[in-house]
Amino acid sequence: MIGFFDSGFGGLTVLKSVVQELPEYNYLYLGDNARVPYGGRSQETVYEYTIQAANFLFKKGCLLVIIACNTVSSGALRRIQQEFLPGAYPDRKVLGVIRPSAEGLVDRRCQKVGILATEGVVKSKIYTEELEKLDPSAKIFYQACPLLVPIIEAGKQDEEHSDVVVSEYLASLFAQEGEIDMILLSCTHYPILYEAFRKHTPPHVKILTQGPIIADKLRDYLARHPETEERLSREGTRAFFSTDSPEKFNRLASVFYGKRIQSMPATLDFPD
Numbered sequence: 001m002i003g004f005f006d007s008g009f010g011g012l013t014v015l016k017s018v019v020q021e022l023p024e025y026n027y028l029y030l031g032d033n034a035r036v037p038y039g040g041r042s043q044e045t046v047y048e049y050t051i052q053a054a055n056f057l058f059k060k061g062c063l064l065v066i067i068a069c070n071t072v073s074s075g076a077l078r079r080i081q082q083e084f085l086p087g088a089y090p091d092r093k094v095l096g097v098i099r100p101s102a103e104g105l106v107d108r109r110c111q112k113v114g115i116l117a118t119e120g121v122v123k124s125k126i127y128t129e130e131l132e133k134l135d136p137s138a139k140i141f142y143q144a145c146p147l148l149v150p151i152i153e154a155g156k157q158d159e160e161h162s163d164v165v166v167s168e169y170l171a172s173l174f175a176q177e178g179e180i181d182m183i184l185l186s187c188t189h190y191p192i193l194y195e196a197f198r199k200h201t202p203p204h205v206k207i208l209t210q211g212p213i214i215a216d217k218l219r220d221y222l223a224r225h226p227e228t229e230e231r232l233s234r235e236g237t238r239a240f241f242s243t244d245s246p247e248k249f250n251r252l253a254s255v256f257y258g259k260r261i262q263s264m265p266a267t268l269d270f271p272d
Contacts, residue, residue: 001026001233003062005053008036008153009249010189011068012256014097017211018066018218019238026237028060030266031253033244037149038071039118039187046120047076051084052268056241058089063231065094066218070186070210071118073098074126088271093228100217101184101210102130105138108208110182112139114173116197117186119144127186141180143173145187152189155252166196174202182206192256241266 004015008031015029030053032038038046050072057065067073067080073096080094105113115127122144131138148169151162174180183205185191191209201207222229240263242249253261 001028001060001062001237003027003057003060003065004029004068005050005057005065005072006031006067006069006188007038007049007071008033008149008189009253009256010149010152010187011066012188012253013191013209014066014068014188014211014214016257017215021212021215022219022222024234024236026233026235028057028062028239029241030057031240031242031244031249032268033153033242033249035243036153037118038069039120039146039149041120043075043120046072047079048270049268050076050080052270054080054084054094055088055271056266056268058092060239063092064228065092066214067094067096068188068214070097070188071120072096074121074124093225095218095221097188097210097214098126098186099130101186101213102127102134103217104208104210104213105131105182105184106134108182108206110138112141112178112181114141114143114180114183114205115186116143116145116169116173116183116190118149119146121186127184139178141173141176141178143169143176145169145190148193149187149189152192153252155255157192157255162193163196163199166193167200170197170200180205182208184208185210240264243268 004011077096122142128140240261242263246263249263
């Protein structure tokens with residue numbers, strides 16, 4: 001089984017693309033909605049929450065976990081891979097969304113990229129770090145968007161206020177020196193506001209979402225790692241868990257996933 005983890009609903013936009021691309025595998029999604037948003041939390045707190053989430057998913061039988069959250073990928077992924085997995089789950093894998101997203105930008109030959117993200121991702125400058133390894137000529141322009149995840153998690157993305165907030169963030173991004181040719185929505189929640197981003201972005205500037213990129217890169221990863229791919233179950237099952245009220249999760253999740261969802265409650269603890 002392949003597990004997906006996000007601080008809330010946003011990772012469902014990634015899972016949706018992955019299921020469309022790779023429908024044969026079994027998937028389990030975990031949203032830590034009770035503690036969302038992660039964007040303003042310390043890296044140590046994000047790391048502790050991620051250990052709990054990974055432990056939950058592994059105990060449910062996931063062999064591979066995708067952290068479908070940029071904040072977690074930037075603040076905890078490396079420590080999870082280097083410190084947690086070797087001692088607790090040496091036969092399991094945890095992947096993030098930032099490295100494949102950076103590769104997707106390079107694949108599209110982007111040179112001046114606007115990164116819209118949470119405060120944690122912007123502070124980390126993780127996309128600059130990754131792109132310097134892949135294409136040092138690319139220039140990155142960051143814009144933190146701290147109000148968007150709370151708006152989306154509250155189900156208020158269709159209100160006029162959300163459109164105003166998006167326009168203000170984009171105005172700040174484009175006010176920076178340099179002509180941006182592409183924007184990456186570097187939070188898996190943000191595709192829910194795609195039309196608002198498109199409305200306030202010049203027509204010649206492309207806007208990328210992470211779901212299709214991650215789906216393509218996951219297919220490539222599994223092809224290159226048959227030792228993992230061969231162990232994955234293939235009944236096409238999907239299971240959903242939330243640390244918050246299942247009723248609330250079910251009500252809002254369909255906006256992100258595109259289908260009605262029946263979730264189950266999850267309690268997160270540190271590994272034994």
